[in-house]
Amino acid sequence: MPFVTKLSFESGDREVLDRVVNDIKERAAHKGVQLKGPHPHPATEVSAPQYKRLQPGDGFEPWKFSVYTRDIEIHDHDQFAREVAGDEYPESIHVEANVEQRSGVGT
Template identity: 55%
Template structure:
């Protein structure tokens, strides 16, 4: 069985996000891990209404912001993947980790 660690990074600060992801990619390459990515998704433009109080119609101008997303996968190298998931990331970067167990092609489960 091979484990695939999927990492998803989100941030409103594109520069910090790119620096974080590129630094991680360099670390993985130095350690010899098989890594796919980073892959960028189109940015999400979000608009959040802001209300002065609970009465309808009394609003401030909506808050607009952009969320940038990058995805990476680490194949095998479980010890390196574990090390990455325990790492401290900047507070402005949200990180999601998903671990998937894959059987080799033609293998029996």
């Protein structure tokens, strides 16, 4: 039964994120790996409060930033998927991996 590895990459730095996923896509093409993606998602806007002191109500404007997400699916190439999931990425990149075993039709 084939395995599908779904990788989700998140970052606040869109240029670094796109560079990382494009590098993975190029490596997959060189190795003949079946890869779907990267699939971009709409940016998520995040807001974090900032305080001048530890007392509530005395603060600066909230810090606002965007988080960008790209998803990749790797089909049947377990070794390549392990390599990609275990690679070292810049600190600004968060990687999440999910592996599914899919059965064929009628099995």
